[in-house]
Amino acid sequence: MRVRIVLRWLLVVLSIPALAWMGLSLLTHPSNERNWKPEHAQLPAANFDGNLVRLEGIRDFRCISPDSCIPDYYDRTFDLDGLESVWFVLAVFHEEEQRGPAHSMLSFGFDDGTFVVISVEARKEVGESYSTLQGLCNKYEIIYVVGDERDLILTRAVYRPDDVYLYPIRTSREKARELFVGMLHKLNELRERPEFYNTLTNNCTSKLRDHVNAISPGRLPPSWKLLLPGYSDELLRDLDLLDADVSIEEARRRFWINDRARRAADSPDFSAQIRETD
Numbered sequence: 001m002r003v004r005i006v007l008r009w010l011l012v013v014l015s016i017p018a019l020a021w022m023g024l025s026l027l028t029h030p031s032n033e034r035n036w037k038p039e040h041a042q043l044p045a046a047n048f049d050g051n052l053v054r055l056e057g058i059r060d061f062r063c064i065s066p067d068s069c070i071p072d073y074y075d076r077t078f079d080l081d082g083l084e085s086v087w088f089v090l091a092v093f094h095e096e097e098q099r100g101p102a103h104s105m106l107s108f109g110f111d112d113g114t115f116v117v118i119s120v121e122a123r124k125e126v127g128e129s130y131s132t133l134q135g136l137c138n139k140y141e142i143i144y145v146v147g148d149e150r151d152l153i154l155t156r157a158v159y160r161p162d163d164v165y166l167y168p169i170r171t172s173r174e175k176a177r178e179l180f181v182g183m184l185h186k187l188n189e190l191r192e193r194p195e196f197y198n199t200l201t202n203n204c205t206s207k208l209r210d211h212v213n214a215i216s217p218g219r220l221p222p223s224w225k226l227l228l229p230g231y232s233d234e235l236l237r238d239l240d241l242l243d244a245d246v247s248i249e250e251a252r253r254r255f256w257i258n259d260r261a262r263r264a265a266d267s268p269d270f271s272a273q274i275r276e277t278d
Contacts, residue, residue: 118180
């Protein structure tokens, strides 16, 4: 009995710092005015003019080592009538023993051969690194990074390296456009009304799910495979969203792009080469 009482009090004592830390985090408010890491320093913006949208702040960093990148951004105008494809980018964290931890992004393809990636991320300040636990406690804001494929894909495929898969999504041009425009409106909204990132409820995969369900209610139902996004490709295949009628094992073999990304790193035809399948 005495041992049980001691353990109970020990649990209470150990819980106090954790509860205090979580309580203080709830008193903070999201902000866009912090000392951000270079890769998260600039918020993108989308300016609409009929069927045209001008994206400002497309990230185009060039990494020369895992810890050193040359920052750059550019602006580009896209014709929404030319949007023809959506690609699901899944980066499974290579250092993990299990497949579950991963990062997901969407790449949008246009009929002139250009692609632009939207990546929902935990926005980190200088000196911060990502922590799953801190991601539950209002430690990070959320950012929609709009980037060049060579930046956002090559960095993960070569310089991390994660296991990166590039899956074509089965959808119509109309739905692709709705999805793209919805995400652009959200990134504009975050410029005025920042939000906290949350490891479970407001993260890379949950945001993609919300955008998909906004245009097709219920298309992505609740699933543990979204909580462990390394398995999200299985869910997409089960829901007939992957544009490939093969087993998940064959899909992962066919759409794993690390070697292709490494070979095409300096090619002006990077996006086309990483899509060359057997």
